[in-house]
Amino acid sequence: MKTFEEKWTAWLDGQLSGRELVEFESSLPDLAAAEAEKRDAQKLGTFLKKELGARALTNEEFFSHQLRERIMRETEDRPPPRSTWWTVPRLVWSGATALALFLVTTFVLMTQHNPGEQSEYLTQILNSKVDPAANPNATVSIFEIKNDNKVTVLWTEGLQSLPSDYAAK
Amino acid sequence: MPHRTLLIAVVVMLAAVALSANAAHAVWSGLVIAENVPQPAQIPAELTKFEQTLKDLFGYNQFELIGQSNKTLRTGEEDWLAVSKYFSLHVDAHGENEAGYTLNLTLYKEKEILLETDANLSRSSPLVIKGPQVGSGQLLLVLVVNDDQIHRRRHAEPSNPITAGWYRLRRVIHRILP
Numbered sequence: 030m031k032t033f034e035e036k037w038t039a040w041l042d043g044q045l046s047g048r049e050l051v052e053f054e055s056s057l058p059d060l061a062a063a064e065a066e067k068r069d070a071q072k073l074g075t076f077l078k079k080e081l082g083a084r085a086l087t088n089e090e091f092f093s094h095q096l097r098e099r100i101m102r103e104t105e106d107r108p109p110p111r112s113t114w115w116t117v118p119r120l121v122w123s124g125a126t127a128l129a130l131f132l133v134t135t136f137v138l139m140t141q142h143n144p145g146e147q148s149e150y151l152t153q154i155l156n157s158k159v160d161p162a163a164n165p166n167a168t169v170s171i172f173e174i175k176n177d178n179k180v181t182v183l184w185t186e187g188l189q190s191l192p193s194d195y196a197a198k
Numbered sequence: 199m200p201h202r203t204l205l206i207a208v209v210v211m212l213a214a215v216a217l218s219a220n221a222a223h224a225v226w227s228g229l230v231i232a233e234n235v236p237q238p239a240q241i242p243a244e245l246t247k248f249e250q251t252l253k254d255l256f257g258y259n260q261f262e263l264i265g266q267s268n269k270t271l272r273t274g275e276e277d278w279l280a281v282s283k284y285f286s287l288h289v290d291a292h293g294e295n296e297a298g299y300t301l302n303l304t305l306y307k308e309k310e311i312l313l314e315t316d317a318n319l320s321r322s323s324p325l326v327i328k329g330p331q332v333g334s335g336q337l338l339l340v341l342v343v344n345d346d347q348i349h350r351r352r353h354a355e356p357s358n359p360i361t362a363g364w365y366r367l368r369r370v371i372h373r374i375l376p
Contacts, residue, residue, distance in 0.1 A: 138366040150297030152323040157315035164312075178251050179323040183315060185330075191307070193333025196231045197283040198264045 041070050152181035164188050223321065225299065226342045227280040227289055229265035232258035233335030245340065248324060256328070256336060268344075274299055284308055285329075287339055297321070298343055305329060305339060319343055 031039075036053050039045050040063075045053055057063045086092060115123075151173055159167040166187035174180040226244055232252070238260035241249045245261055252261060265282035267289075274294035280287045285307055292300040298320040305313040305327070312330065319325055321343045329337030 134367070137370060138363050150318075150320040150322065152298070152320045152325045153318040154325075155300075155316040155318065157313065159313050160311055163310065173323075174251055174255065176251060178248050179320075180248060180251050180255075181317075181320075181323055181325050182255065183317075183325070183327040185313065185328050188312065188330035190331040191284075191333075191337075193335075195284045195307070195332045195337075196233075196262075196264060196335060 041067050151179055154181065154183055157183060159185065159188065223299075224268055224270040224344050225289065225291070225301075225319065226268045226340075226344055227266065227278070227287055228263055228340045229280055229282050229285055229287060230338040230340055231262045231264055231332060231335045232256050232338050233260055233262075233333070234258050235260045244342065248326075248340075252326070252338075255326070256338070258336065261338070271299065285337065289341070298323075301341070303327070303339070303341075317341075 036045065036049075040050070040053055054060055054063075154171045157169050157171075159169060161167070164187060168186045170184045170186075172182055172184065174182065228242070228244060230242075230245070234257075239262065241261050242263045244263075244266070245252065249261075253259065265280045265285065265287070267278050267280035267287075269276060269278040269289070271291060271294070274291055277288065277290040280289070285305065288304045288306065290302040290304075292302060294300075295318060297318055299318070301317050301319050303313075303315050303317065304311060307330075313327070315327070317325055319341055324340060324342040327339040329339060331337075
């Protein structure tokens with residue numbers, strides 16, 4: 030069921046016909062005034078079609094060329110994006126590596142002996158010899174004193190005794 | 199460019215650390231005459247720590263220094279002499295190891311070699327060598343690794359975890375980059 034406005038618009042555009050046209054025109058209170066309004070509307074439509082129609086370009090090539098030039102200029106003027114080594118994945122990996130190094134270093138340092146702490150190593154005698162010609166009966170033995178000082182002793186016996194003069198500074 | 203600067207800074211820092219770590223120890227070598235006397239003199243300061251051990255071991259009451267040397271080791275390849283009038287102890291260092299220093303020791307009586315030995319001298323374990331009988335006493339050779347003076351002064355200051363950690367890091371780097 031069309032509303033009055035829809036029928037009115039269709040009547041102005043000349044879209045009503047037959048029985049529908051007769052019924053609509055008979056429903057109008059003042060057909061003459063409506064006819065005058067219809068004519069005015071048609072005139073206005075004709076005028077608008079004439080004035081607002083699409084204007085054809087006469088220099089399409091030149092216009093396109095200008096447009097392309099301008100786009101290229103703006104593209105060149107824009108500073109190129111700066112490349113950097115610090116991409117996000119590398120940042121993540123660097124952070125993880127630094128953290129791992131820190132943890133390993135901390136662990137190693139924590140497990141070290143304190144600077145003032147004595148190490149467990151004792152002095153070792155690798156080899157020793159006494160001149161057999163001058164000291165034919167000389168013997169050498171090695172032992173360790175297991176007290177706080179951890180002294181390692183190279184004990185010789187049978188070396189030739191010397192006079193007290195040899196104690197001079 | 200920033201990477202190159204960083205690399206140079208790291209290399210310079212490691213070199214400084216390695217150099218300073220190298221200067222950490224000194225080997226004290228002493229020629230000592232031990233004997234029993236009625237009025238024993240005070241034991242030399244370098245032997246104070248071992249006084250009782252030496253007395254128990256050799257049975258003498260006096261220990262007199264007749265020659266000594268205190269050599270700071272920077273490369274671990276140095277050699278030096280501790281001399282008295284008739285004796286000399288030549289010490290030839292052949293590098294540092296985890297325990298201390300590898301040393302070749304030669305005891306001379308004037309120009310005659312009395313004793314020759316190779317030893318790994320530990321930083322925490324002194325070496326005492328019993329030499330020949332001299333008059334009524336005994337010649338002893340004593341070798342001890344000490345922290346050098348600069349190192350000792352640093353450690354004399356109250357330590358904190360950062361300082362201690364820094365010294366540990368230096369030692370670790372020193373071991374990696376001898």
